[in-house]
Amino acid sequence: MRPARTTLNPAPRTQIADKREAILRAATKVFAESGYFNSKVADVARVAGVADGTVYLYFKSKEEILRSIFDRGVTEVLSEARAIIEEVADARERLRRIARLHLERLGADRDLAIVFQVELRGSTKFMEEFSAAGFAEYLRLIRDTFEEGQRAGVFRPELNAKIVAKVFFGALDEMATNWILSRRRYKLAPLADAALDIILDGVCAR
Amino acid sequence: MRPARTTLNPAPRTQIADKREAILRAATKVFAESGYFNSKVADVARVAGVADGTVYLYFKSKEEILRSIFDRGVTEVLSEARAIIEEVADARERLRRIARLHLERLGADRDLAIVFQVELRGSTKFMEEFSAAGFAEYLRLIRDTFEEGQRAGVFRPELNAKIVAKVFFGALDEMATNWILSRRRYKLAPLADAALDIILDGVCAR
Amino acid sequence: MRPARTTLNPAPRTQIADKREAILRAATKVFAESGYFNSKVADVARVAGVADGTVYLYFKSKEEILRSIFDRGVTEVLSEARAIIEEVADARERLRRIARLHLERLGADRDLAIVFQVELRGSTKFMEEFSAAGFAEYLRLIRDTFEEGQRAGVFRPELNAKIVAKVFFGALDEMATNWILSRRRYKLAPLADAALDIILDGVCAR
């Protein structure tokens, strides 16, 4: 039996979370379909099943919705990436696992991937802000992992870790973007290993 | 006295080209500064030194201006890349030279770089179209170059050339994007070699 | 232990009055600060310490709050003005005392004064309604007082009492409005005598 609700037993938080959640999900869908700039807040509201004004009870502006989608995504990936670093010792394996995580995440939700790969890229303002927010941290994580590998003698010591991190990210990023734009529907995650293979051992024959 | 200009005595071709050119240059500047969506056609016209309506004598729409900026850039780079392939025999050197071309081009015109790295990325519509247009060709060029290298025994034969091309492009693309967003002002072109070094030989110590 | 309150044992009248009172006071403050049109019912509720919806238990609409502020103010002044007429015999003194009352009232509560002098004036709809309501009665009172003074031979018989009433009210009204808009903080009430001096004896030297 469900206990009676008293002041000490208030309405479940999920009610609020649900509506916020619904708006974020709807926005991801709508932004992915029409593009952020072409999307109307009214569309987001309709898809979320709420009134226009309700959106503004949960988000200060249309832009804040986009930011929230980004924040949540980055936060989650960052924490999972850190978990990987905790549990995996080998630097090469760490990179491989993070790469897989990166593409699995995007591959699992095409709409979210479109927002991340396309909609978030269309303005320097966004990119600078978002870069400052969580993206820089992600790059830092790669860089630290690489440097640790260098100290362990696994990676070439003469390489600039920052550049490696960019090559790593750039490669995965391009995989994701191409996947989105391609009309053929293939699995994205497996490309992580292929990309890593190249970055770890290069393309040159020995 | 200057002869009256009639329909039978039209303005020299260069005048037309000049004005079109001025509008494209102005648009590159304006789009880079304010972002494509926030830029007003009136601003482009003002910077180009023409009237608002004149823009529409040379371009069908605001969007077509963006497309034209893209087209011109890609066309130029493609032809130069082909020239490189003509004159260079070694596959590794070819990739190195193309990479340098890629970053030299972007590094030479920050405004153009911003348009290419940021403004052109903000809509799947643009990206699909542009991808279909010249970008796919650029990727194809890398891919062909790589496959030729494979046949020559220079590159690992088991690698998927398409993936290699994406890694190649993605790495350079990320260099460029990072360069734009960074507040520190460094030279972009030299990063081409660093990136190529990684892609050619990998990050792993031997 | 405090006895449970049921429908048969309702909250004391004063509680109700208190809440209504609190809302009116809050509204006066908020309207004075932000202007009636820019004021949000939510602000009034917050300042009054009640929930948004509660406001609607006491007032039909935002407009009715404004009307109520007006009504209360006019009713009070009218009854006091009538008391003055009761206790004072001389027509000149009556006018003088009413003028003082008028400006004392407004001078004692700057927020209320702002609502009366500014916020209530911004719409013909309000003004017509309010005029019909209590303002006309106030003007009538002045007029009657003046006519009685005419019959007593105190005032010039050839003057139109309606016009005198308007001059009387207009003069005081302008004192009040100027006082509100002035950044210098002076006492309003003393101006009543100065204005009355002019109206009673004119500005011309004899």
Place this chain on the structure above:
Amino acid sequence: MRPARTTLNPAPRTQIADKREAILRAATKVFAESGYFNSKVADVARVAGVADGTVYLYFKSKEEILRSIFDRGVTEVLSEARAIIEEVADARERLRRIARLHLERLGADRDLAIVFQVELRGSTKFMEEFSAAGFAEYLRLIRDTFEEGQRAGVFRPELNAKIVAKVFFGALDEMATNWILSRRRYKLAPLADAALDIILDGVCAR
């Protein structure tokens, strides 16, 4: 025959003035009918016979339209009032003529009068701004005229000229406001003399 229009004979300025003029006239009408806050810019545009956007070619904002109505009115009255002071020597006559001008102006255009008497009064922001703008100057003019009369021995020397100016303005202002709100249609201008009579000689019998 209308002369052909060449570059040396450009479109008449009146074209521009006409449109601006039409918008101001339309706005006066619309604001008077519905109130400034309730008026939609679209209504103003429709009445003026232009598109919504055209309004913004001539005015920065809806508020600027209101300000412009005020400015024009005040500027005109001020310059006429100054002309009166030029041509009339007697201080009493000056005041009488200015009072008549004041009410004639308002009486000649009921819509304009409503905007001046009602719409411009509904916000401290407006009133402070407008007060600072031209209204203060008008009051100053009255005050100076009165002080000159005092020096000439025409007016009582002990009176505070600022207060006299307020009584003068307040009386006329109330005449105008009452005229607007009254459903009876009478002539406004004649009330100027009646009001002046009171202010000059007072209401008391001698």
Place this chain on the structure above:
DNA sequence: CATGAATGAGCTTTCATTCAT
């Protein structure tokens, strides 16, 4: 009586595009 989350109509302003000159 009290609450406050939800509603959704409403409006100013912008700006790509057109077209008469």
Place this chain on the structure above:
DNA sequence: TATGAATGAAAGCTCATTCAT
């Protein structure tokens, strides 16, 4: 060709009011 005044559709956001709890 060139102009730039005019157009009018479009949308983010606010806030008075309601009503389920």
